[in-house]
Amino acid sequence: MSTVNRFSLLGLFLLVLAGCTQKNPKNQLDLVEMDIATLQQGYQAGTWTVSEVVAAYLTRIDTIDHSGPTLASVLAVHPEAMRIADSLDQVPPAKRGSLHGVPILLKDNIDTYDLPTTAGSRALAGSIPTKDSEVARKLRAAGAVIIGKANLSEWANFRGQNSTSGWSGLGQQTKNPYDILRNPCGSSSGSGVAVSANLAMAAIGTETNGSIVCPANASGVVGLKPTVGLISRSGIIPISWTQDTAGPMTRTLADAALLLNVLAGPDPADEKTLNSPELPKDYTAFLQKDGLRGKRIGWFKSAWGTQASVDTLTLRAIERIKELGAEVIEIESINDRSTGGHSFEVMLYEYKDGLNKYFASLGPNARIKNLEELIAFNQQDSIELKYFYQEYLERALAKGPLTDPEYIEHLNQLKMGSQENGIDRVMNEHKLDAIIAPTGSPAWATDWVNGDNYHIGTSSPAAWAGYPNITIPMGNVHGLPVGLSFFGRAWSEPVLIECAYAFEQSTKARIVPQFKSGI
Numbered sequence: 001m002s003t004v005n006r007f008s009l010l011g012l013f014l015l016v017l018a019g020c021t022q023k024n025p026k027n028q029l030d031l032v033e034m035d036i037a038t039l040q041q042g043y044q045a046g047t048w049t050v051s052e053v054v055a056a057y058l059t060r061i062d063t064i065d066h067s068g069p070t071l072a073s074v075l076a077v078h079p080e081a082m083r084i085a086d087s088l089d090q091v092p093p094a095k096r097g098s099l100h101g102v103p104i105l106l107k108d109n110i111d112t113y114d115l116p117t118t119a120g121s122r123a124l125a126g127s128i129p130t131k132d133s134e135v136a137r138k139l140r141a142a143g144a145v146i147i148g149k150a151n152l153s154e155w156a157n158f159r160g161q162n163s164t165s166g167w168s169g170l171g172q173q174t175k176n177p178y179d180i181l182r183n184p185c186g187s188s189s190g191s192g193v194a195v196s197a198n199l200a201m202a203a204i205g206t207e208t209n210g211s212i213v214c215p216a217n218a219s220g221v222v223g224l225k226p227t228v229g230l231i232s233r234s235g236i237i238p239i240s241w242t243q244d245t246a247g248p249m250t251r252t253l254a255d256a257a258l259l260l261n262v263l264a265g266p267d268p269a270d271e272k273t274l275n276s277p278e279l280p281k282d283y284t285a286f287l288q289k290d291g292l293r294g295k296r297i298g299w300f301k302s303a304w305g306t307q308a309s310v311d312t313l314t315l316r317a318i319e320r321i322k323e324l325g326a327e328v329i330e331i332e333s334i335n336d337r338s339t340g341g342h343s344f345e346v347m348l349y350e351y352k353d354g355l356n357k358y359f360a361s362l363g364p365n366a367r368i369k370n371l372e373e374l375i376a377f378n379q380q381d382s383i384e385l386k387y388f389y390q391e392y393l394e395r396a397l398a399k400g401p402l403t404d405p406e407y408i409e410h411l412n413q414l415k416m417g418s419q420e421n422g423i424d425r426v427m428n429e430h431k432l433d434a435i436i437a438p439t440g441s442p443a444w445a446t447d448w449v450n451g452d453n454y455h456i457g458t459s460s461p462a463a464w465a466g467y468p469n470i471t472i473p474m475g476n477v478h479g480l481p482v483g484l485s486f487f488g489r490a491w492s493e494p495v496l497i498e499c500a501y502a503f504e505q506s507t508k509a510r511i512v513p514q515f516k517s518g519i
Contacts, residue, residue: 031056032198033512036102036255039201043101044093050101054085054145057103061148061199069180069515073193075108075171077148078115084145097143099262104139105203107191108149108171109156110246111235112136115146119237120154120168122384123368123377130363133235134267135204135246142262150190150203156211157187158239158351160389162451165189165215169384173446176218177513178480182443183452185214191249192219196513202250202259208239208347210459212247213471213485217439220473220481220510223249224256225459227490228466229276232267238354240347241272242411243463251510253472253501257283260493277491289505291498293325298430300331300437303456307441310456310482313475314438317484317503321436324502329430334461339417343464345410351396371397387448418464419490427489434488434499435461439471442480462487470500473509478519481511 029048042048058081065071078084081103088101106112109119111129113136118124136146151171157163165186166174174189176182177197184193188205192215195203205212207225216223225247233244248259260283266273280286299318304311318328355371368374375393378384400407426432441455462469467490474484486500 029053029056031060033251034201035252036099036201036258039102040100050085050088050145051082053101054081054103054147057147057200058082064197064515065194065199069175069177071175071177071180071193071197071515072172073151073174073184073190073197074105074199075118075120075149075151075168075190076115078146080114081145081147088143088145091143097141098258099139100143102144102201103147104144105148105150105191105194105200106136106146107152107188107203107205109152109206109237110135110204112146112149115149117149117237118170119156120152120170121374122169122381123374125170127362127366129235130361131235134232134269135236135263138262139204147200150188150194152189152191153186153211155393156206156208156237156239158208158347158392160391160393163388164446164448165452166446167387167448169381173448175446176443177515178220179443179516179519181445181518182480183218183446185218185440185443187211188215188249192216192221192223195219195249195251196221197515202248202255204246204259205249206236206244206246207459207463208243209343209463210457212249213439213459213469213483214457216249216471217481217483218443220476220483220513221249221251222253222256222473222504223247223471223483224260225462225469226260226264226493227276227468229270229272230279230468230491230493231263232270232273234267234269237358238350240350241354242346242350242414243343243466245466253470253497253504254284254287257287257497280494283493283497286494286497287501288498289502290325291502292321295326295433295499296431297321297326297328297499298331298426298432298435299328300334300435300458300461302333303438303458306456309477310438310441313477313482314484317436317474317507320506321503324506326499329432331426331430331435334426334435335422335464336417339414339422339464340460342410342414342417346407346414348392348396349399349402349404349407349410351392352399353402355396388451414464418461419467423461423465423467423487424489432488433495434486434492437485438474439483439485442477442482458485466490468493468496470496472500472504473511474503474507475509476511479511479516480519
């Protein structure tokens with residue numbers, strides 16, 4: 001969006017807000033930490049309108065994300081957001097969807113027919129898909145307002161080594177809302193930051209390995225990475241057919257469950273969604289404050305001893321989980337060392353296949369038509385390779401088709417090592433309901449020269465297996481949040497929601513960011 005258009009919209013937003021102030025003289029429209037239930041109650045009572053809410057969020061984006069601390073979490077604002085909001089205000093209460101008037105941001109690798117989808121790459125600047133992703137379609141059908149696209153680690157952080165999470169050629173560097181000098185993790189960087197900073201009611205991220213739970217950890221929000229196949233991937237720029245999934249990022253688990261109600265389900269365009277068991281009709285039914293009572297929880301200790309402050313938070317969390325009625329069993333390891341190597345090779349093969357199919361879906365007039373052209377574009381661009389290169393794109397290009405015996409062998413070994421001999425084996429041996437681990441470490445300082453400085457990451461077992469993972473804030477270190485992950489078997493979202501909700505409601509560890517510069 002041009003500067004002129006953005007400031008023209010800002011003028012409109014301020015006018016709408018002026019009207020909002022007149023209608024709400026007691027300043028009842030306070031967006032900070034508002035949840036979906038409260039928002040819907042306000043709509044039902046006539047306390048505020050969708051237009052007022054959307055205008056307030058858009059103004060907050062402009063004053064916090066595009067100026068002020070300049071978080072750079074929102075890559076594009078929908079130019080028709082106010083028109084859409086006004087149309088929703090005309091919908092009679094009896095015909096309103098379950099997400100009526102809920103302002104949502106989508107990670108910018110999720111297709112929308114009315115906004116560019118770029119993966120943060122200058123090669124796809126202005127690229128508008130021919131139709132909505134299934135995720136976007138379902139959100140709109142439920143009455144949500146897609147107010148914009150969230151910045152991300154370019155190409156979902158699978159372009160080259162020594163990358164910096166939250167950086168993209170189009171959006172530049174997303175900043176952590178707790179300390180703008182620190183990193184938001186990725187690749188759903190903007191989604192996590194925007195939700196934490198109260199720039200949207202919720203956001204949708206995507207994950208191949210850690211790309212929902214790690215930024216949720218760094219931004220102090222809830223991240224729900226579902227079983228692969230629970231939510232359709234059609235219309236999402238891919239990395240790996242085996243591991244990719246979309247998922248909600250919210251400030252509360254209750255909001256994530258509401259989004260899961262809308263997003264879960266079969267899609268003929270994504271055959272993995274056709275293989276799911278019968279799904280719950282309402283995931284909010286599993287929001288039980290006593291959800292940990294009688295549960296057997298495995299504590300995955302791979303991160304133990306890495307960082308003393310995280311160890312302390314983890315021990316406190318375990319004590320709280322025990323107090324809530326669960327038994328905790330220590331788990332030293334889950335996967336064979338070779339599992340990660342098989343995953344990486346599968347990703348390279350599937351990346352080439354998936355990207356070429358995505359580029360083809362953009363039609364004959366698209367600027368980039370295949371992976372080879374993308375690599376060539378980056379080589380000629382003045383920004384794209386400024387800080388890190390594109391080894392993963394080049395290695396993917398060198399791979400053969402998905403009929404290659406080498407690919408099939410890696411895929412079989414990955415599934416065996418991560419599922420049957422991984423999470424399923426451990427949970428069967430110890431009769432576990434769920435496994436916990438610290439999601440990550442406190443956010444590190446952003447460094448464009450050396451790239452990311454990970455200390456702790458526990459997303460791999462669930463990511464390799466394609467199994468669900470939920471991260472919940474469990475505490476903070478010097479004001480920087482740290483999350484606790486709950487993961488387990490395929491399709492075990494109901495059990496994980498029970499466990500994670502009991503922990504969330506008992507601890508209430510989320511803190512509101514203050515956009516500091518240096519901690």
